[in-house]
Amino acid sequence: MRTRFQQQMEDLRDRLLRMGGLAEQAVERACQAYTERDLTRCQLVLENESLINAAEREIDEMAFDVLATQQPAAVDLRFILAVTKINADLERVGDQAVNIAERVMDMIELPSVELPVDIARMAAAASAMVRRALESFVEGKADLAQAVLEMDHVVDRMRDEAFIVLARKMNEEPQVTQQALDALLVARNIERVADHATNIAEDVIFWVLGADVRHHAHAASANPRPDRSQP
Amino acid sequence: MGVGIKVEHLNAFYGKTQALFDVNIVVQANHATALIGPSGCGKSTFIRCLNRMHETIPEARVDGTVRIGDLSVYNGTSATQLRRRVGMVFQKPNPFPTMSIYDNVAAGLKLNGFTKRKQLDEVVEKSLHASALWDEVKDSLHKKSGASLSGGQQQRLCIARALAVQPEVLLMDEPCSALDPISTGKIEELIFQLKEQYTIVIVTHNMQQAARVAEFTGFFLLGKMIEFDKTEKIFTKPSDKRTEDYITGRFG
Numbered sequence: 170m171r172t173r174f175q176q177q178m179e180d181l182r183d184r185l186l187r188m189g190g191l192a193e194q195a196v197e198r199a200c201q202a203y204t205e206r207d208l209t210r211c212q213l214v215l216e217n218e219s220l221i222n223a224a225e226r227e228i229d230e231m232a233f234d235v236l237a238t239q240q241p242a243a244v245d246l247r248f249i250l251a252v253t254k255i256n257a258d259l260e261r262v263g264d265q266a267v268n269i270a271e272r273v274m275d276m277i278e279l280p281s282v283e284l285p286v287d288i289a290r291m292a293a294a295a296s297a298m299v300r301r302a303l304e305s306f307v308e309g310k311a312d313l314a315q316a317v318l319e320m321d322h323v324v325d326r327m328r329d330e331a332f333i334v335l336a337r338k339m340n341e342e343p344q345v346t347q348q349a350l351d352a353l354l355v356a357r358n359i360e361r362v363a364d365h366a367t368n369i370a371e372d373v374i375f376w377v378l379g380a381d382v383r384h385h386a387h388a389a390s391a392n393p394r395p396d397r398s399q400p
Numbered sequence: 401m402g403v404g405i406k407v408e409h410l411n412a413f414y415g416k417t418q419a420l421f422d423v424n425i426v427v428q429a430n431h432a433t434a435l436i437g438p439s440g441c442g443k444s445t446f447i448r449c450l451n452r453m454h455e456t457i458p459e460a461r462v463d464g465t466v467r468i469g470d471l472s473v474y475n476g477t478s479a480t481q482l483r484r485r486v487g488m489v490f491q492k493p494n495p496f497p498t499m500s501i502y503d504n505v506a507a508g509l510k511l512n513g514f515t516k517r518k519q520l521d522e523v524v525e526k527s528l529h530a531s532a533l534w535d536e537v538k539d540s541l542h543k544k545s546g547a548s549l550s551g552g553q554q555q556r557l558c559i560a561r562a563l564a565v566q567p568e569v570l571l572m573d574e575p576c577s578a579l580d581p582i583s584t585g586k587i588e589e590l591i592f593q594l595k596e597q598y599t600i601v602i603v604t605h606n607m608q609q610a611a612r613v614a615e616f617t618g619f620f621l622l623g624k625m626i627e628f629d630k631t632e633k634i635f636t637k638p639s640d641k642r643t644e645d646y647i648t649g650r651f652g
Contacts (some may be wrong), residue, residue, distance in 0.1 A: 171649040200545050242635045242647045379637035 174239045178248065181231050182306075185252055186261070188224035189303040189324070191217060192259040196362050200292030202273045203355055206281065213268035216360070221263035228256045241267035244376070248358035251376035255306065258365040258372075262299060262306060265358045265365070276351045284345075284352050285334045286360070291327045294320065295359045305370060311377040317370035322365035331356040402599030403469030403568045404429040405450065407412040410464035412445050413455055419445045421623045422462070427616070429445075432591055434601040434631065437620035440634050443603045446620065450601065452479045456546035468569055472572040484512070485560030487598075491574040493554030495561070503530075504546040504557055523564050530597075531560035533591050552583020559590065560627025561596075568595065575633040575652065576609065588613050607647055611635050619643045631633050 195214050202210035232253045235241060241249055298320050305313035335353045339346045374382050412420035415493050420442045425569060428435045435443040448454040449462050454474060466473035473635055495504045504523045506514075514520060516570070529532040533556040537544070546557050552647035555575060562570060572591070576584040591600055592614045610617050611631055618628040619640075627634065627643045638644045 173575075174649060242607065243638055243644045245648045246636060 171239070174238070174245075177231070177235050177239065178245065181235065181252055183233065184224065184228050186307060188228060188256065188259050189299075189306070190335050191221050191224065192262040193267070193296065193299050193303065195221065196269075196292070196359075197296050198294070199266040199269035199273065199350055200348040200359070201287065202270060202312075203276075203292070204289045206273070208274065208277055209324035211270040211274050211277075216265050217264055221260055225256055227254060232256075232312075235284050242308065244379075247376045247379060251372040252308075254372045254399070255369045258368045262362050263364045265274060268358045269355050272351050272355050276348060279348055282345045282348045284349060285338060286331045286356065287327075287353060288331075288355055289358050290330070291324065291356060292308065294324050294327065295363040295379060298324065298363050299369070302366045302369035302373065305373045307371075308311065309377055311374045311380075314373040314377075318367055321363055321367045324360055328356050328360035356387045369388050401568065401597060402430040402595070405569065405599065405601070406467045407450075408465045408467075409460035410446070410462065411443070412449055413460065414457065415459040419623050420449070420613055425437070425603060425625060425628055427484060427599060429469075429599050430595055430597070432595045432602060432614040433616040433618065434614035435601065435603045435618045436605075436607055436610050436619060436646075436650075437475070437626075442623040443618075443620045444573055444626075445623075446559055447573055447601055447603050449473075450571055452484055453488070464509060467556075478517050484565050485567050486569045486571060487565065488571040488573070489558050489562055489575045490576050493551060493558050494559050495549070495554050497545060497547040499546055499558060501549070502541040505560045505564050508561060510563065520598070523533045523642045526622065527560040527564040530563050530594065532586060532593075533557060533560055534560060543558075550578050550583070552586060555579060555583065555587060557593075559587075559623065563594075567598065568641040569599045571634040572600065574605060575604055577605060580595055585607070607635075619646060621646070 186356055198210045199214045202214070232249050235249055298317050301313060301320075302317045305311070305317065332353060335349045335356075337364065339349045371383050374380055403427075405424055407425045407427075410420055410423040423446060435446065437443050445454060450466060450473070450639060452467065454460050454462055462474060465475070468482070468486060471477050471482060471485065497506065501525055505527050509520060509523055514523075526532065528537065533553060534535050536553060536579050537549070537557075546554060549557060554608060555578075559570075561574075576587050579587065588609065591602065594600060602610075604616065616628065617624045617631040617634040619634065619638075619642075620640055627638055627640045629639070633645060635647060638647065
């Protein structure tokens with residue numbers, strides 16, 4: 170048993186999970202800031218971005234070291250490739266949270282208006298996708314990851330509906346165009362968060378099953394391997 | 401040119417101890433095939449069954465069929481006839497210590513009755529070129545003995561000696577295990593080039609070496625061939641859990 174190697178893999182996994190927690194929290198805070206028009210939460214999101222960025226660099230360095238020194242193979246190699254890709258996606262989730270927070274900071278300056286779009290519901294769905302994608306990573310379970318993939322189109326549809334109703338609102342009430350446009354951009358940011366969660370889930374499937382399910386390829390076409398709970 | 405190897409239901413024994421159990425494998429011509437597995441798994445026994453070296457050990461025996469090209473190894477082919485077509489390189493370089501570099505390479509040919517100087521000169525030069533040693537020894541072919549070379553050079557000399565009789569198959573039993581990384585790199589580069597003309601089967605303890613040089617890899621465990629597949633499949637997504645556990649260092 171390669172004890173040091175296994176420890177490095179454990180460390181990598183733990184560090185990625187901590188980063189996942191930060192990214193997930195950033196999205197939730199930004200979306201709460203939207204519904205509550207809360208400047209303080211926006212600032213917290215902006216402040217915490219540097220933590221996420223630092224974590225991204227640290228995880229990349231750790232993965233780079235393991236690749237250079239341990240020559241991992243098979244499931245271990247797939248794990249490390251998945252970690253580096255999930256790492257990049259989590260950092261982008263953090264960026265989307267920052268985009269939302271900046272949009273909210275603009276909105277707070279404007280008069281509050283009632284908009285026909287349920288951003289909170291959309292945010293809850295996208296956050297749940299990030300959370301479940303990370304759970305599938307923790308558990309090493311491809312079926313959990315597969316469930317995340319199936320949620321993506323729900324969020325896509327919410328985004329499409331938001332675009333339609335907000336475009337109509339802008340036509341009908343041009344005086345709220347700025348607020349409607351902000352909401353529309355927030356909806357787009359949330360949909361992007363869901364896309365990143367989808368990527369994470371695809372990477373988990375790649376790690377666990379060795380199957381490439383990106384771009385609608387199907388996991389069933391790959392030779393399935395048993396799920397694993399440890400890297 | 402290299403020829404393919406087909407092994408069916410191969411069992412090998414040392415007295416009452418069975419070392420190989422029903423091994424079946426098809427080795428593609430002009431490719432490098434690596435055999436990996438923990439010590440004592442039977443990979444060296446297997447490779448030694450391909451050129452009938454296994455039977456040189458007292459009480460060792462083999463059953464099953466091995467075909468190398470059109471030769472049936474255990475049915476009507478003499479060991480001498482076979483070994484002219486199947487060269488072997490061992491773990492420790494073993495040049496003939498008292499012979500010059502030239503004579504080391506020419507030894508096999510001379511044993512087979514070749515005596516014409518010009519013909520021998522040509523084969524020695526060609527073989528030393530093929531083993532990537534020519535440039536380093538061309539000025540001391542007759543002056544230096546094989547044993548005076550460095551370990552890496554000695555191993556390439558042994559490869560040249562094996563190539564001189566123009567085999568179709570080259571068996572390599574851990575050919576780099578006694579060499580430093582630079583010499584290992586040269587031998588690996590050589591394997592890569594040689595497989596255009598020869599079929600290579602290499603036993604190695606170094607899994608990265610298998611991954612670097614071989615198109616196909618077989619994993620042995622406790623005398624059985626557990627998995628045989630394209631190297632890239634073995635090292636990224638093996639089908640058998642035991643293969644995965646071995647190559648990821650979970651045992652062995």
